[in-house]
Amino acid sequence: MEVDYRPNFEEQRTRYSFCFTCEDCAHFDGETGECLHGFPNEQHRLSYYVSEIRPGTILFCKDFDLA
Ligand code: SF4
Known part of the structure; x- marks a missing residue:
């Protein structure tokens, strides 16, 4: 049975203010x-993860810098 993590991820991403997209990265030109x-x-932009059709996986950037 395949588990859809997306509702849990969305709830936790918001609750814990999870930062992982370009918009929160020091190397992003807003x-x-x-x-x-x-x-x-x-695939690192927030819009990718809040779009109507959510991706089935999360792609983390190895150079993400919260600064
Ligand atoms: S380093 Fe990665 S997370 Fe940061 S702006 Fe570039 S692609 Fe986005």
Whole structure:
């Protein structure tokens, strides 16, 4: 049986203010929406995780820096 983690993740992400997307990263350019390192960041953006169709996995960026 496959378990859908997404409702739990969404509830916990909000409750614990979980920071893992570009918007919370020191290397993010909020004006252009791009990564200052030039990394492709579509799957690291918050919009990817709050979209109508939620992804089945979470892709963490190894260079995320909360600063
Ligand atoms: S380093 Fe990673 S998390 Fe930070 S802005 Fe670039 S792609 Fe996003």
